Amino acid sequence: MPANPFPFAGLTDAEVAAARAKNGLNTIEEKSGGAFWPAVKGAVLEPMFLLLLATSIIYFVLGERTEAYFMAGAIVLVSTISIYQDSRSRKALDALRAFSEAQATVIRNNTVVKVPMEDVVVGDHAVAEEGTLLAADGVIVQSNDFSVNESILTGEAFAVARNTEAALATVSKGTQVVSGLAVYRVTAVGKGTQLGKISTSLAAIEVPPTPLQQQITRFVRNMAIVGVVVFLAVWAVAYMRSGSLLDSLLTGLTLAMSILPEEIPVAFATFLALGAWRLAKQGVIVKRSTTVETLGSATVICTDKTGTITENRMSLAQLFVQANGATLAPDAWSTPEARRVIEVAMWASEPVPFDPMETALHEAYKKNTEVDRRPEFTMAHEYPLGGEPPMMTHVFANATGERIIACKGAAERVLRQSSLTDAEKTAVLAQVETLAGQGLRVLGVAEADFTGDNYPKDQEEFTLHFLGLVAFNDPPKANIADVFQQFYAAGIQVKIITGDNALTTASIAKQTGFRGAEKTINGDDMMQLDDAALRTAVNDTTIFTRMFPEAKLRIINALQAEGHVVAMTGDGVNDGPALKAAHIGIAMGKRGSELAKEAASLILVNDDLGNMVDAVAMGRKIYGNLKKAIQYIISIHIPIILTVALPLFLGWVYPNIFTPLHVIFLELIMGPTCSIVYENEPLEADGMRRPPRPLSLTFLTWKELSISIWQGLVITLGTLGSYQLAVQQGLPEEGVRAMVFSTLVIANIGLTLVNRSFTASVLSTFSYHNNLLRIVLLLTIALLAAVLYIPLFRDFFRLASPTALQLGTAAVIGLASVAWFEVYKWAKRRKGVSGRAAPAGVLAPLE
Structure with a gap:
């Protein structure tokens, strides 16, 4: 076929450049402007920023300029860290947008090419086909049975016919092609399109927070309320004891900083x-980052067959010729009857094939025909793939008036409309079973006669002359058996939902180690079931065949009603409703339609289901690491809060053992630990051998929270024990502070290490690859040494350099205050309940 089958040459490169210079890129302006200033604004409005600012001002008022400048520097540093983290997140999301950028098909330089949608310019001739999104506003110049869904503009989700007639020729950016094919000349791009003009109202739509976001927001808000109450109480107690308004305010601010998570x-x-x-x-594009939350909870993967389980590299393997009842291998296709089956099957395919089966038919036609007649015919009418089971019909005509009406589709559907006798149909169906039992994809082929130009509204009105069967070989992917086993090991069920017949699907499934390949149900039978029977069927059945959109959607809804978290793969227009309904809609990057990609929440760039194993593992890893980070934050905040508050409330000899300087130092250690170190932790060794985490599970239940509370309380015992030990040894306030401070920093190091896993021992986690952990821990040790032994820093923090014995004592106490957790984990492992039945990264609470 020629590189450009359309009668339009399109723009030249020079014309494209001129149009782009005049009208700009085909993009709709984002709601927000640059990323930097919003990040700065967000950092300035952070509660910690306001606390540091207030503390700095008080130090200035008290005349303690060194401390004031330090707090001012801390403001800059904390804000810089916040802006940096925001920048990392924004850059990551920008990269995702670039990865998932939609493509458009245009005619340029007399060649059909794909370009990024933003590169479409006014004057381009764009090609729109079933399953794509219109790239820009335009006017149709050629069409075949073309219809679009304009719900993004009108809110009405039904197909609207568009053609070259003046009243129906206009099309709009962002609308979805439901059927047919059209070429349209672009008249407006970007903000000049109808969609661009209403972009402001679209941008105002806010995505509701996820359950995890709500839980975290609620937790932080409650802690902030507690912080305000405790701050006022501490301020009042400190003022009553010291009589100094500003000094007592500093004490209150110190505690407020320690509480705010x-x-x-x-x-x-x-x-x-x-x-x-x-x-x-x-190779997995996540369109919304919050989808990552759900990945680790997936309990069922519903996958299609062709191109996901199989290679989608179709080769025409056998023909069944109705004229002589013969089933023929490729070396016997030279007979006129066999050639006719191939030729009609080719005419029933798209003129520019993109489906592998249609490509194989075009190749077989070219190889076996004596004269290639494709250039002399043009498509006069098209009946797109549709019905249950599906079928498609094309009408071609040439300049002499010769007409070809070709049909192909599911064999039982083609036979239903054919003129064969019941006995002949039964014999053909037996051939279908024989071929399908070999794992071949089987289609029926037929032709029709019709006179006049008033074509039937539906292809069902044709009476078909059945010609035979075409059978394609599409072998399973080399890695698919291993992929299935990894899903099974992770406690995830796999179900196949396909438009193919049961015998072909079961044969392919059995070659891959797929579980439950012997039990299937087809779409028509499934639709007869009531909701209760369907819920039973979706649990008991693993292969669903001859599926259509309504049937797929019912399966997803039934699985969800049974409490499953469902991931669904799809690539076609008809998969859109099910992809949207699934918890995780998965579109294919190479063969997926733009509509499928639009409906999905993530895209597999290389159409490799094995990437979903990586995605599930990443979801589990992120959830587990986030849990570790937050439990670490809670654990380390408790000793800071109590070490600040208890000496004051209990009237100990040195009530202000920590000042804002010490708290901000600890905050600067904790921030990178939780947001950099734990984020970089690998998935634990048994992370993909645990059952999925229930989606409804509270992020931190009280039982899980008790672990963090116990850790924090034991560390507090250590810090306060160091306090009392130092006082008994007669150390001055600076010496006591150094002992307590050292104990807490060393305990923080130990906590970071033991919390890398809530099941495995700390020794086994040393094999985890995480260079950032080493860097952060070494920096923490270096900073502690500098604060303790460099006079400038030591005096600034009002510490005394501890002796080797004192520092060793602090180290022993600090490490012992977290080492008990290793004993606890060992005991739980000995009992054989080391978290195997728990969600990733969770250990049962103290009992």
Whole structure:
């Protein structure tokens, strides 16, 4: 076939450049402007920023300029970290948008090419076919049975016919092609399109927060309320004891800083954005980063067959010729009867084939025909693939008035409209079973006669002359058996939902180690079931054949009604409703229609289901690591809060053991630990051998929270024990502070290490690859050494350099305050309940 089958040469490169210079890119302006200033505004409005600012001002008023400048520097540093994290998240999301950019088909330089949708210009001749989104506004110049869904503009979700007639020729950017094919001349792009003009109202639509976002927001808000109450109480107690308004205010601000868990929202946004970015590098485009939350909870994967389980590299393997009742291998296709079956099957395909089966038919026609007649015929009418089971019909005509009406589709559907006798139909169906039992994809082929130009409204009105069967070989992918086993090991069921027949699908499934290949149900039978019977059927059945959109949607809804978290793969227009209904809609990047990609929540760039194993693993890893980070944040905040509050409330000899300087130092250590170190942790060794996490599970239940509380309380015992030990040894306030501070920083190091896994021992986690952990821990140790032993820093933080014995004592106490958790994990493993039945990264609470 020629590179351009259409009677339009399109724009030249020079004309494209001129049009782009005049009208700009075909993009609709984003709601927000640049990324930097919104990030700065967000950082300035953070509660921690306001607390640091207030503390800095008070130090200035008290005349303690060194401390004031330090707090001012801390403001800059904390804000820089916040802006940096925001930048990382934004860049990751921008990269995702670039990865998932839609493509448009245009005619340029007399060649049909694909370009990014933003590169379409006014004057382009764009090609729109079933399953695509219109790239721009335009006027149709050629069409065949073309209809679009304009619900994005009108809100009415039904097909609207469009053709070259003046009243029906206009089409709009963003509308969806339901059927047929058209070429349209672009008249407006970007903000000049109808969609662009209403973009402001579309941008105002806010995506509701996910359950996890709501839980985290609620937790942070409650902690903030607690912080305000405790701040006022501490301020009042400190004022009554000291009589100094500003000094007591500093004490209250110190405690407020220690309570506020501002790292949690930052960690949440960073983990999801970077997780989505990492998945993109692995070939999985996550359109919404919050989808990552759901991945780790998937309990069922519903996959199609062709191109997902199989290679989608169709080769025409056998023919059944009705004229002589023969089933023929390729070396016997030279007979006129066999050639006729191939030729009619080719005419029933698209003129420019993109489906592998149609490509194979065009290749077989070219190889076996004596004269290629394709250039002399043009399509006069098209009946797109449709019906239950599906069939399609094309009408071609040439300049002499010769007409070809060709049909292909599901064999039983073609036979139903054919003129064969019942006995002949039964014999053909027996041939279908024989071929399908070999794992071949079988289609029926027929032709029709028709006179006049007033074609029937529906292809069902044709009486067909059955010619034979075409059978395609599409072998399973080499890795698919391993992919299935990985899903099964992770506690995830796999179900096949296909338009193919049961015998072909079962044969392919059995070659892959697929479980339950012996039990199938077809779409018509399934639709006869009531809701209760269907819920039973979807649990008991693993292969669903001859499926159509309504049937697919019922399966998804029934699985969800049974409490499953459903992932669904799809590539065609008819998959859109099911992809949208599934918890995780998965479109194919290479062969998927733009409509499928639009409906899906993630895209497999290389059409490789194995990437979904990576995606599920990433979802589990991110959720587990986020849980570790937040439990770490809670655990380390408890000893800071109590070490600040208890000496004051209990009237100990040195009530202000920590000042804002010490708290901000600890905050600067904790921030990178939770948002950088834990984000980079690998999935635990048994992460894909645990059952999925229930989607309804509270992120931190009280039982799980008790682990963090116990950890924090034991560390508090350690810090307060160091306090009392130092006082008993007669150390001055600076020496006591150094002992307590060292104990807490070293305990923080130990906590970081033991919390890398809530099931495995700390020794086994040393094999985890995480260079950032080493860097952060070494920097923490270096900073502690500098603060303790460099006079400038030591005096600034009002510490005394501890002796080797004192520092060793602090280290022993600090590490012992977290080491008990290793004993606890060991005991739980000995009992054989080390979290195997728990969600990823969770350990049962203290009992």
